[in-house]
Amino acid sequence: MSFRLLFALSLCGFTVCGQQNKWTKIPLKDLSFFSETGNNWSLSGGAIENDADSAVLRTIPGTGTLINHIITRPGAHLITRKSFGNLNLSLDFMMARGSNSGIYLQGRYEVQLYDSWKKMQITYIDCGAIYQRWDTTKPAGHEGFEGNAPLNNACLPPGVWQHLEISFSAPVFAPDGKKIRNARFSEVKLNGKIVQKNVEVTGPTRSSLYQDERPDGPIMIQGDHGNLAVRNIKIHQWKE
Template identity: 45%
Template sequence: MKFSIIGLFCVVFFCSWEREAQKKTASHSVSLNNLSEFNPTTSNWKLARAVRFSPSTDENSFEPGKGIVLNLPAKPDTGHLFTKMHHGDIEVEFDFTIAKKSNSGVYFQGRYEVQIYDSWGVKTPAFYDCGGIYQRWDKNRTSKNGFEGKAPAQNASKAPGEWQHFKIVFRAPRFDKNGEKTENARFVKVLLNGVVIHENVEVTGPTRSAAFEDERPLGPLMFQGDHGPVAIRHIRYTLL
């Protein structure tokens, strides 16, 4: 009888733990019916139901609505888009489309950038091409101010105006009880349009133009808004 009670307790405890673990790792789709899941935005961020970027000219158009968040920067409104959600380890997926020669990026914890760029036709991609992990920057370095950065393993970009897809697994930096960093941030895997372009890439600190210069266990997801037109849809994340 004692064994049965203990066994039953263990089963109940395990099931409760499993349910809690499933809650913590449940995938979440960011609603783009409004911008309520983001911090207050500048006017360059708009909601749309359709977006059209020309693959050959600077022409673009959109239909107001919902389901897509669109960045059309115009000074002085060139602010970034920050989620209210703050994350540590995370898996993120989203679709994006960009205008010809446009430039944006997604920053994990507002600090570590994977580049969004019109790299259509580039034969040998660099760190600043689409899917590249952007370089770090130190104006006080005696040699080159820019350092590190990682080019995608291959160019998997589509033409401007076409919808593309990112899937990114990010591991946050680790800290001890005194707040000292014990492990660097790491991009575990980055896929662009279904092609693996990075695996296990360490990032020793915030990349250039990060929103924050420090490093912490948690931070928001950030989409860059000060460079060029970009549209994003179907944002989904899983906190790992």
């Protein structure tokens, strides 16, 4: 065996291969990874654009793809049974036309999913944004604050599979429970393009599951706004 091959194998075992082995793909043969939810969530073998009604995705028999099809509003959210802290998350999603959803890390901090295809001026409501926070004690019309628009519009058309990658650092707390570091989105990529870089969030974003902050929490997929499909969910937990 050559020195080059030995060296490559040693690197593989120490870094790249080791990182790959830490990724866990969520099996979507059933919904057991998630807490009990509403009838708007189901499994299918895939999803495609619906020519008859573009606001609804057409499904393929089988399993492996999560489908949110809202029949009676509001639809229920989909929440993992397990809680997570520092996390890398990778998934594919498909939006129906005009749809709106979001991925909430720890059930608190939202990366927005939205049909932003061809939108020229993008804000905190668009695909790949960090959604704004909300304070009901502020004057009417000024309740929303923070929020971070995506760096660019990387959104693909509705009815097309898109890819999302999130690198998230959980908030850090002292032994007495006092927060000493905010939660942070180290990087968010949408369809291979960086849309967020080192964005801190000082607290839960609007419509979060919880108003407090903790070292960990479940992943929530928003289900009350619009129809979408999700597949190939992969999770990599890490410690500092």
